[in-house]
Amino acid sequence: MKSGGLHPIYKILFYAILVIWGLSVLYPLLWTLLDALKNNDQFFRKMPWSLPDVPLLWSNFTYVWSEFSFDKYFVNSVVVTIGSTLLGLFLAASTAYVLARYPFKGSNVLYLIYIASMMIPFSLALIPLFFLLNSMHLTNSSFGLILVYASTLIAFGVFVLVGFFKSLPKELEEAAAIDGASYFGIFFRVMLPLSQPGLITVGIVNVLNIWNEYIIGTILVNDPDHYTLPVGIAMMQAQMQYRTEWGPLFAGLLITMVPVLVVYMFFQRQIASGITAGAIK
């Protein structure tokens, strides 16, 4: 089919809109990199879009990394993101498997509870969560963050994975059962490997969400030693009122962004399918 009766003028106009929007997305990434290589003087003397002077100030990166403790924030973010994603995935997958394959009295109600919880505004839970974690002595700790983040992943994970387990053929499980595998054996040796695509989809969506999460991180952590990257960025920006260091701030932004951009490049398809799966609720 030809490109269906679209007048050339519209075609050019529409294409121009796409290009402009594309630039509006790509340019900020480029300028973050360029501005991460400038010193304050260049920010105030020159235009924001001007190129950084040579020699480029790569030292801004080492500066935020060691002086602003982004090394710690980075490690904290990695630990919290991986820990909570693995824990959340396990909790969601086990429940989803039973709900999909071994319905019991009340299993439908349980499923509905998980689904309905996705409708509840999370801001409602912020205050009690703070006091709960405080009473458990789990504020200012990466472990506390992992627990809370993992719990926020359960509902979405159950929702997507129940659908996924239901779509898998039953024959393999039956064959394994005849071979004498236990319930647990079937799950861990047969179903988990088979459900890898579903687990990866849910996992990647969760990794992005947790890596970028700010509000829970800022409420549960006051100790800079346990900040995650988004909290560190926000704190750095707040300090800018007293000492302006734009170059290092942009370096910090880049350190925060690059990992998710890399994950996105590799897992685009899974992210897209995670979105479409999650939105049909």
Next chain:
Amino acid sequence: MRLGTTKWQRSLFIAAFILPTFLFFCLFTIYPVVQAMYYSLFDWSGSSDNKTFIGLDNFKEMIHDPIIWNAMGNDYFLVVGKIIGIMILATFFAVALTRFRFRLSNFFRSIFFIPNVISVVVIGVLWNFIYNPQIGFLNAFLSLFTKEKVDITWLGFTSHTIWMLLPPAIWAGIGFYMILLIAAIQGIPESYYEASSLEGAGQWAQFRHITLPLIWEQMKVSILNIMMTTLNGSFVIVMIMTNGGPDNSTQVMGSYLYQMAFSQYHFGYGAAIGVLILIVSLITTVVLQRLMRQETIEIS
């Protein structure tokens, strides 16, 4: 089959796989939500000896709190602005990248989604720099056309500053809904379009009579989703960009909750704001669903 032989083995397995998750979920999600409703009935500064039951007084106080009303207005402003902005652009992009067969369509699709994988904190800081009065993009750009240097404090007006938060919110939100609508459009059988082309229907007629009715279901989901995520989550960008200021003029319900609870230690009042957010989003969901009730056409 051996699986059915011992019933208790099956029950044990079910319990072992259901209970840990459920208990975990109860402790960290259900319990806090119930607890929030309970806290909303107290005047409470955070310490245990300073907690007095006051019934619904927090809610009565809200009625006379001008900031709450302003915050709710801002929330709805963002909801309406984002629904209009995101739906128009996301639908346009989705149609353009599927039906118009432009070159580089897949490339554009990948690019447009990028803001959705970046933290709202990063997006807020980037847009703060765009709006920065001394060294920001916007003023520098406008200065190209004026004799004197423009130095507008974009985020400093007590009225209309909330408008400034709309572009970043829309910019950051589009990709997600575009992907959703692209999937919907790709689910429409090509034969529908071929048949209508034979009858001489142009792109606009095809959009109006084929695409739009068949993706209406996903558009409804998108609109509801924008509403819910905005009422529940827009406060992060507010906190990063304006912190509710100047003079509380850009406060939204979530940021006001945070400020009341964690800066001013009115935890009871903060919890009550949380309950308000819950009620408001439930009511808005019902109202929106009624408004959008229209025959949806299923592809058989």
